[in-house]
Amino acid sequence: MSAQVRVSLEIGIMTLSLSSAAALESRIASRQARIGIIGMGYVGLPLTLLFSEQRFRVTGFDVDAAKVEALNSGGSYIVRIPAAEIVRAQAAGFRATAAYTEIADMDAIIICVPTPLDEYHQPDLSFIEKTARAIAPNLREGQLVILESTTYPGTTEEVLIPILESGNRGGLRAIRRPGEHGFCVAFSPEREDPGNDSVARRDIPKVIGGLESTATGLASALYGSIFNRTVPVSSPAAAEMTKLLENIYRCVNIALVNELKQLCERMGIDIFEVIDAAKTKPFGYQAFYPGPGLGGHCIPIDPFYLSWKAKQFDFRTRFIELAGEVNTNMPYYVIEKTALALNGHKKCLNGSRILVLGLAYKRDIDDLRESPSLTIIELLRKAGVEVFYNDPFFPTVGHGRHYDLNMSCTPLDDLGQYDAVLIVTDHTSYDYRRIVAESQIVIDTRNATKGIGAANIVHC
């Protein structure tokens, strides 16, 4: 092939490829683009609804047949998402499926599957890997694949792309330079804050790191149609690291106040009063609050994705490890304080009856993942306590990856029968005055009894 023919061929390919990107952009603008969202959980389902609200036709992929069935019959399994919103999305063309062959019909594919830690506290990327292996044979040229799951920097390029490239039949490659043929890839972290209604989801800026500028541009066009602001960064790794920085910042600051809370208690100072005063400073300070331990799918887990990856670079992330140590110890601290509270009434843990108030990892949500309440209940049981719980979001609690409780929610009456009531999650529906008035001892890990000022309250 002569150099001239090769150049004109390359220009031809580039024109074709650029025009396919332009075609996708125009399909996004006209709401014709088909969106496939993989993982209909706490992240994928709300994202589906945002796209549906903007009249995109969304297909939700999930391996959990019960979720697929619930969604297709217009139901919801997340408390803060009413079924009416699913029905409205259906009217805009939403349906759920487990059939990955439908990936071929999608213009954009957004991956929102779990990224937990394994039993050795190391990243478990098996959900991303399985998803990539299922997408790969159905990939077609010109599609945009976006990873949203929180993970260590390098996952998109080192894990996702190699599986997508090796598993597809047509030898398709990820586009690494504008103008190449293949499929576009980007990473865009989810910034969901469950239970926080003060910021509309549309107003949360969306960080986007494409493998090259076409991917960044297409992902920005796509997310720009549902978010008010997009924030492009130079690479998937920069976007992956952004999410980890945000969560590590929270993890470290929560550890700081958890440690200071323990010191304040010894010094007879109310840490919550101190935080309230400190946060009046209009610059340079952001309030974080102590609690019974970390919970949720993000803060207890994500930092360890980075500390694991850092080892490959012969680097120790000491802040993350120290914060992990302080935060992991908090449930043990709660047990210690509970034992001391009982001791003050000439009682001990062994043989006592304790009601745990709130199982969810934070106020007013129905998410139990990594909740400190689970560890606290297990520790109480090991110490010989007869444990009861109340949580309006969980009529029963069975077993999960790290717990095996098999309990049912106890009604909130006759509180005097318990040796202590332990507030682990400060749901707003609880009447704390009544709880304090009717209980023998109230151990409060959340400052839920602020302002009540009774002698039977033990702050912890």
Ligand SMILES: NC(=O)c1ccc[n+]([C@@H]2O[C@H](COP(=O)([O-])OP(=O)(O)OC[C@H]3O[C@@H](n4cnc5c(N)ncnc54)[C@H](O)[C@@H]3O)[C@@H](O)[C@H]2O)c1
């Ligand atoms: N929940 C949050 O508040 C939050 C916030 C920010 C980021 N994230 C991140 O988002 C990601 C998803 O979290 P989540 O809370 O939505 O998890 P989730 O467990 O609620 O939902 C994940 C869904 O993916 C499905 N799934 C698993 N493997 C699959 C596969 N191979 N194909 C199709 N579906 C599959 C599961 O059945 C489940 O429905 C995680 O990486 C998490 O760290 C979560």
